[in-house]
Amino acid sequence: MNTTIMHHYVVVLALLLLTPAVTSCPESDRRALLAFRAALHEPYLGIFDTWQGQNCCRNWYGISCDAITHRVADINLRGESEDPIFEKAHRTGFMTGKISPAICDLTRLSAITIADWKGISGEIPRCITRLPYLRTLDLIGNRISGGIPYDIGRLNRLAVLNIADNRLSGRIPRSLTNLSTLMHLDLRNNNISGMIPPDFGRLRMLSRALLSGNRITGRIPRSVASIYRLADLDLSANRLYGRIPESLGRMAVLATLNLDGNRISGEIPAALLASSVMNLNLSKNVLQGRIPNAFGPRSYFTVIDLSHNNLRGPIPGSISTASFIGHLDLSHNHLCGKIPVGSPFDHLEATSFEFNDCLCGKPLGAC
Numbered sequence: 001m002n003t004t005i006m007h008h009y010v011v012v013l014a015l016l017l018l019t020p021a022v023t024s025c026p027e028s029d030r031r032a033l034l035a036f037r038a039a040l041h042e043p044y045l046g047i048f049d050t051w052q053g054q055n056c057c058r059n060w061y062g063i064s065c066d067a068i069t070h071r072v073a074d075i076n077l078r079g080e081s082e083d084p085i086f087e088k089a090h091r092t093g094f095m096t097g098k099i100s101p102a103i104c105d106l107t108r109l110s111a112i113t114i115a116d117w118k119g120i121s122g123e124i125p126r127c128i129t130r131l132p133y134l135r136t137l138d139l140i141g142n143r144i145s146g147g148i149p150y151d152i153g154r155l156n157r158l159a160v161l162n163i164a165d166n167r168l169s170g171r172i173p174r175s176l177t178n179l180s181t182l183m184h185l186d187l188r189n190n191n192i193s194g195m196i197p198p199d200f201g202r203l204r205m206l207s208r209a210l211l212s213g214n215r216i217t218g219r220i221p222r223s224v225a226s227i228y229r230l231a232d233l234d235l236s237a238n239r240l241y242g243r244i245p246e247s248l249g250r251m252a253v254l255a256t257l258n259l260d261g262n263r264i265s266g267e268i269p270a271a272l273l274a275s276s277v278m279n280l281n282l283s284k285n286v287l288q289g290r291i292p293n294a295f296g297p298r299s300y301f302t303v304i305d306l307s308h309n310n311l312r313g314p315i316p317g318s319i320s321t322a323s324f325i326g327h328l329d330l331s332h333n334h335l336c337g338k339i340p341v342g343s344p345f346d347h348l349e350a351t352s353f354e355f356n357d358c359l360c361g362k363p364l365g366a367c
Contacts (some may be wrong), residue, residue, distance in 0.1 A: 004079065024055035025065055029072045032194030035102035038077075040120070044097045045085055047077070061085075079116035079141065086128050092192065096318040098122030099144075110135055115162075116141035123147075124163070129154045136160040140186065143167055148192075164188040164210065171195075172216075173233065177202040181189035188234070189213040196235075201226035212236040212258065219258075220244065225251055236281065237261040244268070244282075268306070270294035277301075283329065284308040291315065291330075295322045308332040315340060315359070331355050338367050 033056050037048050050061040056072065063195035064074040079093030084245040086092065095117035103112065104127035112128075114120065115138050123146030124139065135157050144166040152161075153175030161179070164186040171194030172187070183205050192214040201223025203209075207230060216238040224233065225247035231254060240262040248257065249271025257272070264282070267289035272280065274296045283305045290313035291306065299322035307329040314337035315330065325344035332355045339345055339361035341352060350363045360367035 025070050025072060027054075030054065030056045032102045032105035033060070033072065035105075036100045039100035040095055040097035042093070042117075044091060045089050045093055047085060047093075066108060069108065072106045072297070073108055074111040074113075075103070075106075076113045077110065077115070077117075078103065079118065083300045092116070094118055095120055098286045099125055099139075101125040101127050104128055104130060107131065109365060110157075111136040113138040114142070115139060119143060121145065124149060126151075131155070132157070132231075134158055135140045135181075138162040139166065147167065147171070147301070148173055148176070148187075150175065152176050155179065156181065158182055159205075160184045162186040162188070166190055170194055172197060174199075179203060181205055183229075184208050186210045187214065191215060193217065195219075196221050198223060200224055202226055206230055208232040210234045212238065214238050216240060218242075220248075220264075222247060224248065228252055230254055231345060232256045234258040235262070241262055242266070244272070246271055246295075248272065249277070252276065256277065257281070268292055268311075274298045279303045281305045282309070285308055288312070289337075293318045297323050299319060300324045301328075302326040305329040306333070311335060312357075313337070319344075328352055335359050339364065 001058060026218040039049055042048060047061045050059055056063055056069050062075060062077040063072060063311060065071060066073045079095060096119040098121060099114060104125060109131050110133045116147050118141060119142065120142040124144060129149050129151045134155050138160060140162050145168065147170030148168060150173045151234050152173050158179050161182060166189040171270050172192060174197050177197050177199050182203050185206060189209050195218030196216060198221045200221045204227060206227050209230060212234045219242035220240060222245045233254060241264060243266035244264060246269040249269050254277055257277050258281045260281040260283040262285055264287065264362040268287055268291060270292035273292055273294040278300055279302055287309040291311055292314035295318040304325060311333040315335060317340060320342050328344060328348055329352050331351060331353060334357040336358040339359055346364060353359050353364055
């Protein structure tokens, strides 16, 4: 080995020996956590009693750090958990207060879970969109109000956005469609209004889009059909209107489609009845026309609910060719004619057919 290379190794070794090993979280991270804690009040479980000492990477409840840098990487605080601290108290958690903007000083955070505490209020700190490594934001089951941060689209690594069961209002930000890595979106049971962004289909990695129980209006964007990974779409209990895009029936892996409790009109797209969808709920809308005679061997429904619409005509004969139908509800329409015999009708109850104009046959009365 020549002298130059030997000298290089000696210098590197000396630097390694002189550099102190990182064994605890930085003081800046510790201060940020204590400021975050100061804005919250948890009266029953004492989960913050463990937040003692200088090393917030060791035995601080709900805190995980990066193994190399010892920067705080995860905050995981759930008010409903199987952790022994909950079992010992024989109760779920309850916490009040707000999420302090101090959380944004934890610049290496990859996951924030502050879920199911029932009493946490205030707004989502706007600065949260400046956390470049954030992959999970889960704030389900609190009393958080205000709007979704308008620049949420800056979180270009975000894979999970779960802010369901809160009191959020305002519109879905247009920037949300910039989240090219988003896989799970849950906005259920808030007061969100306005329209679904027309370019919603840009969320190409999305597998679940749960937007039910809001005040969302407008039409279902046609671009949704371009999300080829989407398996679960729930837009129920909103104020959507217009027709169901026919292209939804051509989506490769869509298994659950809930559009119930809206103001959707027009006819049922025939493609939906021979698609990959297994749970289809179109009830409590203003759908018109006939039920398409489009069932076939590909039709496999654990649930198909078309009740409380304005559907007319007979029950299509092709429904008997479906490979499986577990639960069928056609009640509260204007259907007429004889109920087909055989599967699936031989295991359905009269409630599946009640309140139509002139349906007859088993399990209703004779024709």
